[in-house]
Amino acid sequence: MPTTYKIALLPGDGIGPEVLQAGVDCLNALKGDFKFEFTTFDWSSTNFKKRGYYMPEDGIAQLKKYDAIYFGAVGHQEVPDHISLWGLILPIRKELQQWVNVRPVQILPGTTSPLRGVEKIDWIIIRENSEGEYAGQGGRSHVGTPYEVGTELAIFTRVAIERLMRFAFDTARARDKRLCMVTKSNAQRYGMVLWDEVANAVAKEYPDVKMEKMLVDAMTVRMVNNPDSLSTIVATNLHADILSDLAAALGGSIGIAPSSNLNPERNFPSMFEPIHGSAFDLVGKGVANPVGAIWSAVEMLNFLGETKAGDVLMRAMVKVSGDGVRTRDLGGQANTKDVVDAIVKEIGHLS
Amino acid sequence: MPTTYKIALLPGDGIGPEVLQAGVDCLNALKGDFKFEFTTFDWSSTNFKKRGYYMPEDGIAQLKKYDAIYFGAVGHQEVPDHISLWGLILPIRKELQQWVNVRPVQILPGTTSPLRGVEKIDWIIIRENSEGEYAGQGGRSHVGTPYEVGTELAIFTRVAIERLMRFAFDTARARDKRLCMVTKSNAQRYGMVLWDEVANAVAKEYPDVKMEKMLVDAMTVRMVNNPDSLSTIVATNLHADILSDLAAALGGSIGIAPSSNLNPERNFPSMFEPIHGSAFDLVGKGVANPVGAIWSAVEMLNFLGETKAGDVLMRAMVKVSGDGVRTRDLGGQANTKDVVDAIVKEIGHLS
Numbered sequence: 001m002p003t004t005y006k007i008a009l010l011p012g013d014g015i016g017p018e019v020l021q022a023g024v025d026c027l028n029a030l031k032g033d034f035k036f037e038f039t040t041f042d043w044s045s046t047n048f049k050k051r052g053y054y055m056p057e058d059g060i061a062q063l064k065k066y067d068a069i070y071f072g073a074v075g076h077q078e079v080p081d082h083i084s085l086w087g088l089i090l091p092i093r094k095e096l097q098q099w100v101n102v103r104p105v106q107i108l109p110g111t112t113s114p115l116r117g118v119e120k121i122d123w124i125i126i127r128e129n130s131e132g133e134y135a136g137q138g139g140r141s142h143v144g145t146p147y148e149v150g151t152e153l154a155i156f157t158r159v160a161i162e163r164l165m166r167f168a169f170d171t172a173r174a175r176d177k178r179l180c181m182v183t184k185s186n187a188q189r190y191g192m193v194l195w196d197e198v199a200n201a202v203a204k205e206y207p208d209v210k211m212e213k214m215l216v217d218a219m220t221v222r223m224v225n226n227p228d229s230l231s232t233i234v235a236t237n238l239h240a241d242i243l244s245d246l247a248a249a250l251g252g253s254i255g256i257a258p259s260s261n262l263n264p265e266r267n268f269p270s271m272f273e274p275i276h277g278s279a280f281d282l283v284g285k286g287v288a289n290p291v292g293a294i295w296s297a298v299e300m301l302n303f304l305g306e307t308k309a310g311d312v313l314m315r316a317m318v319k320v321s322g323d324g325v326r327t328r329d330l331g332g333q334a335n336t337k338d339v340v341d342a343i344v345k346e347i348g349h350l351s
Numbered sequence: 352m353p354t355t356y357k358i359a360l361l362p363g364d365g366i367g368p369e370v371l372q373a374g375v376d377c378l379n380a381l382k383g384d385f386k387f388e389f390t391t392f393d394w395s396s397t398n399f400k401k402r403g404y405y406m407p408e409d410g411i412a413q414l415k416k417y418d419a420i421y422f423g424a425v426g427h428q429e430v431p432d433h434i435s436l437w438g439l440i441l442p443i444r445k446e447l448q449q450w451v452n453v454r455p456v457q458i459l460p461g462t463t464s465p466l467r468g469v470e471k472i473d474w475i476i477i478r479e480n481s482e483g484e485y486a487g488q489g490g491r492s493h494v495g496t497p498y499e500v501g502t503e504l505a506i507f508t509r510v511a512i513e514r515l516m517r518f519a520f521d522t523a524r525a526r527d528k529r530l531c532m533v534t535k536s537n538a539q540r541y542g543m544v545l546w547d548e549v550a551n552a553v554a555k556e557y558p559d560v561k562m563e564k565m566l567v568d569a570m571t572v573r574m575v576n577n578p579d580s581l582s583t584i585v586a587t588n589l590h591a592d593i594l595s596d597l598a599a600a601l602g603g604s605i606g607i608a609p610s611s612n613l614n615p616e617r618n619f620p621s622m623f624e625p626i627h628g629s630a631f632d633l634v635g636k637g638v639a640n641p642v643g644a645i646w647s648a649v650e651m652l653n654f655l656g657e658t659k660a661g662d663v664l665m666r667a668m669v670k671v672s673g674d675g676v677r678t679r680d681l682g683g684q685a686n687t688k689d690v691v692d693a694i695v696k697e698i699g700h701l702s
């Protein structure tokens with residue numbers, strides 16, 4: 001009996017549906033002792049404008065029934081971003097306890113870094129995904145007056161930092177044992193100092209891993225000037241949000257970068273999504289780069305334990321990129337469909 | 352009678368004293384109806400370790416007597432960064448109401464951007480310098496327990512945002528009338544939304560300036576992929592801290608970038624400092640790049656109203672860079688002294 005994976009599809013906005021369909025086509029082409037049962041949820045900004053909500057009240061409860069969530073993109077020019085994000089993606093990350101966001105960045109064959117002389121980047125960014133600058137607390141007082149004040153409260157807990165650091169050290173240990181811990185504890189003396197202290201304490205449990213500390217501002221300089229000196233990187237929710245976009249750009253294109261919102265305890269489904277946005281300027285033209293979504297499907301397969309299928313899909317994706325079947329953002333001529341067709345064909349050869 | 356400018360010198364740590372001396376040598380070479388009276392303050396981390404404080408109790412009061420402050424660098428491996436920064440540079444910025452930090456970034460003649468095919472960058476980053484993520488509030492509870500919580504409170508006030516936005520729009524107006532406003536109001540729904548609202552309101556007063564809004568993460572991608580599309584940039588204290596380091600790296604070297612901590616009302620002295628750090632690995636070798644400090648001296652001259660002298664110093668500095676007298680971080684062979692000697696000589700030609 002093949003294993004059946006129940007996957008919740010959340011295409012969302014803009015090019016989300018196009019890239020997610022590309023990923024589904026690739027997944028369906030894979031052979032193995034498994035099958036997928038996809039269920040699509042129409043929780044988009046377009047429907048928000050009609051209905052006044054993204055998810056129904058039991059939305060999170062519905063998602064809990066799935067083995068994984070495969071997400072497109074959210075964001076629409078007619079809905080303020082903080083409404084769309086706090087209506088959909090941020091509550092999913094939080095309520096399903098997807099407390100770590102894993103973001104690999106590599107220069108793929110056929111992809112060029114915008115940095116002179118840089119041929120290789122191989123980073124994994126481990127992003128805190130449950131608190132910090134995204135804790136969601138803050139407020140406004142004296143609204144509309146000349147002396148109005150607005151606040152944003154960043155919250156750091158020992159529990160969340162500790163589990164994140166262990167995850168980061170385990171990741172570094174399985175790679176080349178180098179971990180770069182990012183902080184801004186020179187300017188931020190409370191929560192960020194706790195961050196440093198917990199990192200230093202966890203480091204003692206991993207004497208074989210070399211941990212370095214970098215300030216977030218200086219980190220951007222190092223990523224540009226010395227990409228090879230970095231491997232596994234761990235940072236706060238906001239710092240990693242910024243650094244992972246920069247990383248993707250330095251790696252060749254934001255269109256290829258995947259991300260995994262993981263609930264490592266597997267109490268709840270994890271969520272896989274390209275890091276790019278809804279890119280309304282590309283909608284309906286069939287030119288969106290599907291690689292970020294397809295690579296996210298690879299990460300989903302691996303997390304589900306289907307590492308053989310994950311490997312086939314990754315190899316097919318890399319081969320096709322190296323063969324020159326690339327979308328415009330990568331300097332190629334291919335449409336979304338050309339890339340998918342080539343990958344599906346390549347999967348056939350590899351299976 | 353020549354005007355006498357009383358300048359407080361704060362060399363600080365590491366290469367701070369070396370680069371500041373370089374700047375002083377250049378300033379002393381300038382001719383005009385002015386002279387400088389320099390007073391050095393030994394408020395370094397080395398002295399902190401001996402005395403237990405950076406500034407004496409009346410330190411800020413002492414600084415108030417000067418026309419400007421010329422600052423080297425602060426930071427020492429034996430003093431936790433949050434102690435050194437909150438003991439010296441951050442209180443100066445705050446108590447002297449230097450509420451805006453202006454950071455120009457240009458590729459100088461003879462300097463190469465690490466970005467393929469990029470020959471020109473000409474940005475001015477306007478950084479909020481009095482509040483936001485550097486407000487200094489936060490705390491720790493349940494210290495040492497497994498359920499410890501640390502917080503960092505970012506504070507945004509209408510007053511501070513409004514004066515900053517006017518400054519940014521005025522700067523953009525005097526340049527090419529393009530302003531890019533950076534935010535993270537999709538994830539941060541209170542203070543950052545106030546930030547956006549005030550920016551939009553001030554924008555109405557400047558119909559001739561084209562303001563665009565960018566999320567801070569996407570901004571890094573744009574800086575890498577499309578540097579020419581940016582000109583004047585305004586961002587929060589933390590966002591601009593990160594973006595200005597990235598900008599300096601993309602512009603060729605963090606060693607050349609200047610910054611001006613301004614009190615635009617001129618109630619208190621403003622402070623001029625290179626954006627690079629104390630770089631202890633370079634100390635005493637005579638190889639530190641003095642250009643960041645010298646360019647900061649240019650900004651100081653301009654702010655003091657000595658724009659003719661500022662122009663001479665800038666032209667001399669640019670000429671020498673173009674002539675190939677460059678330190679190692681710029682791929683050259685010159686020592687700090689070679690650069691200074693060449694600039695002083697060039698000042699002679701230009702005067």
Ligand SMILES: CC(C)[C@H](C(=O)O)[C@@H](O)C(=O)O
Pocket residue numbers: 085089090241275537538568
């Ligand atoms: C869409 C938005 C909430 C999001 C974030 O800021 O986390 C995005 O930028 C990302 O990186 O996943």
Ligand SMILES: CC(C)[C@H](C(=O)O)[C@@H](O)C(=O)O
Pocket residue numbers: 186187217436440441592626
């Ligand atoms: C030294 C430190 C406080 C500082 C900052 O974070 O503001 C530095 O990085 C800068 O950019 O001036």
